[in-house]
Amino acid sequence: MHVHYPQTDIIGAPADGLLPWLENYTFPAETRFAQPAYAAEVANVFFSELLRHGVTTALAFATTHPASVDAFFQGAQKRGLRMISGKVLQDRHSPDGLRDETEQSLIDSETLIQRWHGQGRLGYAITPRFAPTSTDAQLRGAGELAARNPDTWIHSHVAENRDEVRWVRELFPQARSYVDVYRGFGLLRERAVYAHCIHLDDADRALMRDTGAVAAVSPTSNLFLGSGFFDYEGAERIGMRHGLASDVGGGTSFSPFHTMLAAYYVGREGQTKPGLSLAPSRLWWHHTGGAARALGLQGVIGTLQAGTEADFVLLNPKATPLLARKTERAQNLEELLFALIVLGDDRVVDQVCIA
Numbered sequence: 001m002h003v004h005y006p007q008t009d010i011i012g013a014p015a016d017g018l019l020p021w022l023e024n025y026t027f028p029a030e031t032r033f034a035q036p037a038y039a040a041e042v043a044n045v046f047f048s049e050l051l052r053h054g055v056t057t058a059l060a061f062a063t064t065h066p067a068s069v070d071a072f073f074q075g076a077q078k079r080g081l082r083m084i085s086g087k088v089l090q091d092r093h094s095p096d097g098l099r100d101e102t103e104q105s106l107i108d109s110e111t112l113i114q115r116w117h118g119q120g121r122l123g124y125a126i127t128p129r130f131a132p133t134s135t136d137a138q139l140r141g142a143g144e145l146a147a148r149n150p151d152t153w154i155h156s157h158v159a160e161n162r163d164e165v166r167w168v169r170e171l172f173p174q175a176r177s178y179v180d181v182y183r184g185f186g187l188l189r190e191r192a193v194y195a196h197c198i199h200l201d202d203a204d205r206a207l208m209r210d211t212g213a214v215a216a217v218s219p220t221s222n223l224f225l226g227s228g229f230f231d232y233e234g235a236e237r238i239g240m241r242h243g244l245a246s247d248v249g250g251g252t253s254f255s256p257f258h259t260m261l262a263a264y265y266v267g268r269e270g271q272t273k274p275g276l277s278l279a280p281s282r283l284w285w286h287h288t289g290g291a292a293r294a295l296g297l298q299g300v301i302g303t304l305q306a307g308t309e310a311d312f313v314l315l316n317p318k319a320t321p322l323l324a325r326k327t328e329r330a331q332n333l334e335e336l337l338f339a340l341i342v343l344g345d346d347r348v349v350d351q352v353c354i355a
């Protein structure tokens with residue numbers, strides 16, 4: 001539900017937290033995507049990695065450069081993949097070579113929507129990076145663009161890190177909360193996907209629920225960057241829809257198994273005591289049918305029901321000696337699914353079928 005293809009090569013970059021990680025690794029790496037050939041090369045590696053790990057659809061950040069979006073969609077089209085992406089909107093608090101220009105950024109987004117949205121299996125996401133790196137004018141323009149194109153996606157980050165939340169409070173003193181900043185600019189609606197959603201209160205969760213916006217839980221990223229723990233109990237209690245995401249390169253793995261295991265650890269920790277023991281079938285659902293539903297793609301992908309598109313994986317539960325022993329002893333489906341979560345990785349993925 002949330003990943004950055006231009007961050008493929010910066011997996012595992014250590015930093016004290018989100019903001020220094022962005023400044024020291026992420027922004028410099030993304031600056032290189034002005035070059036179309038480089039963007040195409042990384043996109044190719046990214047799609048290969050996704051498929052090796054059995055991931056057939058992703059909602060992905062590109063960079064601010066329109067060429068990075070073209071490279072991504074061309075690669076996806078060549079492979080017949082159902083993919084969603086968009087040009088990142090980022091017109092302040094960003095280095096030269098990455099920062100875009102307000103008016104031009106909106107014109108470029110509109111052009112890319114016309115070029116790519118609904119072309120075969122491709123979809124466009126209007127992508128303000130996060131509130132601190134967009135001016136009010138850019139966020140307002142993004143909201144207007146989203147209103148004019150109601151079946152596009154909106155894709156951003158919210159309430160990931162405490163320093164980030166503090167910064168947003170300084171920049172947008174009129175808003176009740178970080179989530180409320182996006183509401184004010186018309187950026188909460190169906191098909192709006194917000195990564196992280198950690199430092200929320202119940203009013204924020206209710207606002208997400210009532211507008212149809214959804215949370216992309218990114219547990220390996222949140223553990224790696226020390227951002228915090230998604231509150232599964234709060235999300236469930238209020239009815240805020242959510243699904244799973246790798247968030248590479250903040251996240252540490254393309255593997256859904258690794259993501260599900262990290263989500264299990266996070267559920268254990270929780271923000272409530274005692275933590276939850278998330279059911280294996282629920283974790284799988286959040287990476288398949290539940291994620292499809294959260295993206296507004298129910299009935300299209302995510303299940304094996306008749307009439308849906310035939311993207312599926314063939315998994316080998318005996319891929320390693322220990323998995324073979326463990327899965328042989330599984331007494332029921334939950335135990336089998338849990339064994340794959342705890343011990344599985346790309347070696348389990350035997351075949352990947354696209355369309």
Ligand code: GUN
Binds near residue numbers: 004018130157221
């Ligand atoms: N917030 C703004 N940009 C980013 C990003 O690239 N990764 C993560 N994890 N959080 C962000």
Ligand code: ZN
Binds near residue numbers: 002157195247250
């Ligand atoms: Zn992210």
